[in-house]
Amino acid sequence: MSGEGGLAQYVLGAVPHGRTAIVAADGTGPLTGRALADRARRGAAGLAALGVGRGDVVALHLPNVPDFAPALCAVLRAGAAAVLCSPLATEEELTGQLALSRAAVVVTAPALRAPARAAAARAGVGAVLDLLPDRRAAESAAVPVVVRAGDPAVLALSSGTTGLPKYAVLTHGGLVANLRQAAGPLPLGTDDVLLALAPFAHVMGACGVLLRGLAAGATVVTLDRFTPAAFLGALSRHRVTQTIVPPPLVDLLATSALVDRYDLSALRVVYVGGAGAGADLERACARRLGCVVAQGYGMTEGGPMITVNPVDGRARPGSAGLPLPGVRIRIVRDGREVPAGSSGEVHVAAPGLMAGYLGDPEATRRVLGADGWLRTGDVGHVDGEGYLWITDRLKDLIKYKGHQVSPAEVEAVLTRHPAVAEAAVVGRPDARAGEVPVAFVTLRTPAIPEELVLFVAARVSAPKRIHEARIVGALPRGPTGKVLRRELRRRVRPGDMRTVTPSHPEFPGDLMAGLPVVDISGFATEAAPGPGRDAVAAEVDRICRETGFFLAAGHGVRPETRAAMFAASREFFALPAAAKNALAISRSSCHRGYFGIAAEALDEGTTGDLKEGLDTGGEHGPDHPEVLAGTPTFGPNQLPDLPGFRQAWSAYRAEAVEAAERVQRALARALGLPDDHLLAMAGGEVMYHLRLLHYPPQRHTRPAPGQLGCGEHTDYGTVTLLADDGVGGLEVMRRDGTWIHVAVPEGLLVVNLGDLMAIWTNDRWVSNPHRVVNPPDTDRYSIPLFVTPPYRARITCLPSCLAPGAEPRYAPQVAGEYLTSRLDATHPYRNPLLAARRAATPPQDG
Incomplete structure (x- = not known):
């Protein structure tokens, strides 16, 4: 290949000019093929004006947005190589990437400007641009850059999970060859809509998805922020025909009740990448959606696409499929090629292989032979019909007393247990055995670690038996969906027997977390009591005994x-901060008003939660009896003087209180009490406190040890109703002490019990700990309504919850006194000793 543009010319020359080439999932940023080509041409001219040309490196530090496409094509047209940098990278990580790649310019987005500039300054990068300069005048004078097939086009971090990061150099000729090879086995045309979920910071997302879609003339839909609802909504709204997903999303598509809320009838092909999803799950997903589910295999060094299952009915679920045209595969064991059906290391030869690792010839020689064969490090076999089956990674094999234990084999046994959703097995260093197998698992239904250890022991030989099972909320994954075994190995130091959970998993693990949905519409004020209430009450009783959390439908809060x-x-x-602080909660006598970041510490051992909030209650004027009596939680609200705010707040509060009354009627009936028992308790009026919460992005904040968006805590009253914006981050503790990640379908409310309900029921019902681990790259908003019995209500154990002759577990509590004691323990402005302690350990801002 020679001539102007290279890879960019190949892609842009195929994009239809008169129709949408790329658009964001929310409908913003659409670009026609003509606009895409124009912006790429002007961007290349702008780079040339900055002195960027052939042999230079430009870093793309951008999220999955339409602007990524013209930025990448502009860099390629200018003759430079694009280095792909994750928008989730920390400043330190980005600094290392810029230094390693020797980037001359960073192209970023306004929201990422601060970390990009800081990292660029540390790495000695001369220019940081918000997107690309638009040089219309210089465009016509720009000299076309001649790009040769062997010129570097993309520098991509290796997707390997051990060792120091290395940049694989992918050339113009190699990437064009790979796109051409994929065109037949991965059919895509102008009638297709391709959802780009894979990160563009990875070569599979940038080239295997984005550029492949554009070169085929399809419409590419970008999704920058993942939530289950955003993912499914994009599939439905844009009538998506194809997408590529990691294994956890195959599980979501196959099993989640959330899927039934969306029209996915246009979806024809779901490609699975990053790791294998398993034959049974692939079949289940295909049956449910009525589409083809095809696993493929690729790697950064491989170009990136190597094999894929045919979509013409010849797919082999569980296999990695057939080699792309022009790709050769051999299986090697002990230095010799082995016949079909025999297992060994997978070697690949193809025109799209990387040229080598940037500046690291020794590392290149270790994986890329002079004969042109790439050692993948993957273990597998090719069957008699040419299908590749990946079974393990060479470096993942566990050495137990001289035996080589395959983690994949043990994982396959674990996932046969009905409670296990996913499993990953790694070796833990052991002085006597060398290594012993340890399993990390996520659950569909409750199970205890000992049960899983015994389950495996009954089905495998002694070297393969796991020595420990750790139950976690989700397995840590990299940007392509691969399990990060290096992270799991880090957690299994000798003697470390703690159960651990990941922070900010890239993809959801146990979606929906098993939270059941309860329709409470039958408990509305206007609803006639009937036998249906008893069935709902029985279900509520079961849930409250087990987790104390459920999702409420039929609550009556209107979407608008x-x-x-x-x-x-x-x-x-x-x-601005000054406007919010004018409503400071510290100025209130009744705990109403604004509190700032880290002003509240729900986990009392931390330095404060990474959230801000506005606390409100009922509208109590100066002549209200409780205000006249000086009751601590009664008094005026401090609401902002914003147009329409009070109307929105009043309408939502009224409907949320009605929803809370429905829930309280259901709870009362579940306890065998009259439906309105909780609404008519002695001691005054039921207290409803509505709180608005904002969790800012943590990208530019370095949390203190243990500091979360919202620390581990239980709620104080009888019940809470939470409206969630769908970003995710809510985690609930299981009875075994591990955490599950809760995804809240749009329109439902999260309902959970508080401490006073647990005291009242003598722990028959559970007040479960929960927390918020807010995603680091986006804002999160939520609106909880806290329900507390009347201030002077005396909470004593219900006779029906106490065994004959037994003593209650808790001393009687006065509801209002308990509430104010908990507020005193978590808000420094109410507690001078707490304020002094917190002042000694302020939050650490990066």
Whole structure:
């Protein structure tokens, strides 16, 4: 290949000019093929004006947005190589990437400007650009750059999970060859809509998805922020025909009740990448959606696409498929090629292989032979019909007393247990055995570690038996969906027997977390009591005994009321700090008003939660009896003077209180009490406190040890109703002490019990710990309504919850006194000793 543009010319020359080539999932940033080509041409001219040309490196530090496409094509047209940098990278990580790649320029987005500039300064990079300069005038004068097939086009971090990071150099000729090879086995045309979920910071996302889609003339839909609802909504709204997903999302598509809420009838092909999903799960997903589910195999060094299952009915579920045209595969064991059906290391030869690792000839020689064969480090076999089956990684094999134990084999046994959703097995160093197998598992239904250890022991030989099972909320994964075994190995130091959970998993692990949905519409004020209430009450009783959390449908809060409240909340938290602090909660006598970041510490051992909030209660004027009596939680609200705020707040509060009354009627009936028992308790009026919460992005914040968006805690009253914006981050503790990640379907409310309900029921019902681990790269908003019995209500154990002759587990509590004691323990402005302690350990801002 020679001539102007190289890879960019190949892609842009195939994009239809008169139709949408790329658009964001929310409908923003659409670019026609003509606009894409124009912006790429002007961007290349702008780079040339900065002195960027052939042999230079430009870093793309951008999220999955339409602007990525013209930026990448502009860099390629300018003759430079694009280095792909993750928008999730920390400043330190980005600094290392820029230094290693020797980038001359960083192209970023306005939201990422601060870390990009800081990293560029540390790495000695001369220019940081918000997207690309638009040089219309220079465009016509720009000299076309001649790009040769062997010129570097993309520098991509190796997707390997051990060792120091290395940049694989992928050339113009190699990437064009790979796109051409994939065109037949991965059919895609102008009638297709391709959802780009794979990160563009990885070569599979940038080239195997984005450029492949553009070169085929399809419409590419980008999804920058993943949530289950955003993913499914994009599939439905854009009538997506193809997408590529990691294994956890195959499980979501195959099993989640959330899928039934969306029209996915246009979806024809779901490609699975990053790791194998398993034959049974692939079949289940295909049956449910009525589409083809095809696993493929690739790696950064491989170009990146190597094999894929045919979509014409010849797919072999569980296999990695057939080699792309022009790709050769051999299986090597002990230095010799072995016949079909025999297992060994997978070697690949193809025109799209990397040229080598940037600046590291020794590392290149270790994996890329002079004969042109790439050692993948993967273990597998090719069957008699040419299908590749990947079974393990060479470096993942566990050496137990001289035996080589395959983690994949043990994982396959574990996932046969009905409670296990996913499993990953690694070796833990052991002085006597060398290594012993340890399993990390996520669960569908409750199980205890000892049960899983015995389950495996009954089915495998002694070297393969796991010595420990750790139950976690999700397996840590890299950007392509691969399990990060290096992270799991880090957690299994000798003697370390703690159960651990990941922070900010890239993809959801146990989606929905097993939270059941309860329709409470039958407990509305206007609903006639009937036998249906008893069935719902029985289900509520079962749930409250097990987890104390469920999702409420039929709650009566209208979507438009909810949307208006979230909009008003966002508008308030966007105000300058001075405007918010004018409503400071410390100025209130009844705990009403604004509190800032880290002002509340729900986990009392930390330095404060990474959230800000606005606390409100009922509208109590100066002549209200409780205000006249000086009751601590009664008094005026401090609401912002924003247009429409009070109306939105009043409407939402009224409908949320009605929803809470429905829940309380259901709870009362579940306890064998009259439906309105909780609404008519002695001691005054039921207290409803509505709180608006904002969790800012943590990208530019270095949390203190143990500091979360919202620390581990239980709620204080009888019950809480939470409206969630769908970003995710809510985690609930299981009875075994591990955490599950909760995804909240749009329109449902999260309902959970508080401490006073547990005291009242003598722990028959559970007040479960929970927390918020807010995603680091986006804002999160939520609106909880806390329900507490009347201030002077005396909470004593219900006779029906106490065994004959037994003593209650808890002393009687006065509801209001308990509430104020908990507020005193978590808010420094109410507690001078707490304030002094917190002042000694302030939050650490990076």
